[in-house]
Amino acid sequence: MPDVTRTQDATHTKGATRTKGAERAKGAERAQGAERAQDSERAQDSERAQDSERAQGAERAQGAERVPDSVTALRSPEAARTYWDARHRDRDDLASGGHIGLDRPGNEIFYAVRLGQLLTLIGDLSSPASPLFVLDAGCGKGHFARSLARCGHHVDAFDTSEEAVTHARAEGGGPRYARAALDEWRSPWLYDVVLCVDVLFHVLDDAEWRAGLRNLASLVRITGRLVVTDENTEEPVARGDYILHRPIAAYRAELEPLGLRHTLFRPYGFRENRVGFHVFTRTS
Numbered sequence: 179m180p181d182v183t184r185t186q187d188a189t190h191t192k193g194a195t196r197t198k199g200a201e202r203a204k205g206a207e208r209a210q211g212a213e214r215a216q217d218s219e220r221a222q223d224s225e226r227a228q229d230s231e232r233a234q235g236a237e238r239a240q241g242a243e244r245v246p247d248s249v250t251a252l253r254s255p256e257a258a259r260t261y262w263d264a265r266h267r268d269r270d271d272l273a274s275g276g277h278i279g280l281d282r283p284g285n286e287i288f289y290a291v292r293l294g295q296l297l298t299l300i301g302d303l304s305s306p307a308s309p310l311f312v313l314d315a316g317c318g319k320g321h322f323a324r325s326l327a328r329c330g331h332h333v334d335a336f337d338t339s340e341e342a343v344t345h346a347r348a349e350g351g352g353p354r355y356a357r358a359a360l361d362e363w364r365s366p367w368l369y370d371v372v373l374c375v376d377v378l379f380h381v382l383d384d385a386e387w388r389a390g391l392r393n394l395a396s397l398v399r400i401t402g403r404l405v406v407t408d409e410n411t412e413e414p415v416a417r418g419d420y421i422l423h424r425p426i427a428a429y430r431a432e433l434e435p436l437g438l439r440h441t442l443f444r445p446y447g448f449r450e451n452r453v454g455f456h457v458f459t460r461t462s
Contacts, residue, residue, distance in 0.1 A: 258380070259338050262337075262339040263342075265278075266345065267341045271319045271321065272286065275319055275342070275376075276289060287448070289321055291447065292322075293321075293322060295447075296326075296373070296455070297329070298444075299405060299455060300312070300371055312326055312331045312370065313333075313363075313365070313371070313372045313394075314326070314334070314335040315335075315374040315377065315394055316337055316360065316374055317335035317353075318342050319349070320335060320342075320345070320349055322373065323351075324352065324353060326353075328351070333354070334353065334369075337355075337357065338357065338359045339357075343357045359390070360386075360389070360390025360391075361386070361390045362393075363397070368398065368399035369398060369399060369402060370403070372395075372402070372405070374404075374406045375405075375406075378390070378391065378408060379407075379453075381422075382422050387424070391429070395433055395438055395460075400460055401459065401460060401461075402459075402460050403441075403459050403460070404438055404460070405455055405457050405458075406429070406456050407453050408424060408426075409453055410426060410443045410452075411423055411425050412425050412426070413425055426456065429456060437460050438458040438460050438461070439459055441457050441459045443456050443457075444457070
């Protein structure tokens with residue numbers, strides 16, 4: 179007679195083995211499914227991160243600053259003055275005149291990079307007996323004006339924003355400050371260097387831009403330099419509601435008849451920012 183007990187035990191053993199095998203197969207399948215899901219999620223996260231980085235890079239490359247939706251195009255001097263007064267009142271000493279898309283450490287670097295470039299353009303010669311006469315047009319809260327005064331230069335500085343000028347005067351540091359628009363400043367003397375840093379591309383009205391630029395040119399002595407900042411572009415480039423980069427040809431058209439020749443363009447070299455220093459030297 180067959181050993182029924184052994185047969186049953188064998189059957190149970192085979193069934194248990196098959197069950198365990200099935201469970202292991204299912205477990206492996208679930209593990210593989212979970213791993214595939216994690217891989218897919220990681221891939222999606224990586225793709226989203228890359229998309230975000232590309233978007234941020236594109237924005238930085240354009241030099242676009244984030245501005246409130248309520249800010250309208252600054253087509254009139256009154257609208258511009260209102261905007262800049264609010265910006266200088268509401269933001270710190272760096273972001274108010276720097277890049278509002280950067281945090282404070284970023285703006286510290288941004289200011290330091292531009293100041294370093296400025297000093298190489300102005301030169302390293304200074305003397306209390308014979309200082310360079312420098313005009314900082316659109317000085318904001320006076321960061322560059324104070325820095326240049328510390329280097330021994332005689333600095334005049336003005337801005338259209340009363341808020342900015344009040345802050346600059348409170349800081350002291352040597353410069354003589356005043357409130358004026360670009361086309362309004364008058365001086366009893368001419369300047370060795372006239373600076374206009376990150377101002378002219380915020381002037382959207384062409385007539386106002388031309389008047390301001392021509393007035394600044396009139397303040398440069400023979401062999402002196404007018405240093406303005408803009409992109410080095412061949413076509414006008416508008417960015418957002420309050421930035422208009424004009425082509426170098428537009429600057430030349432205004433300045434060459436006044437005796438100033440374009441002698442240099444030096445980019446900031448700060449991240450993806452395309453703006454730089456245009457130097458015009460008075461030759462006649």
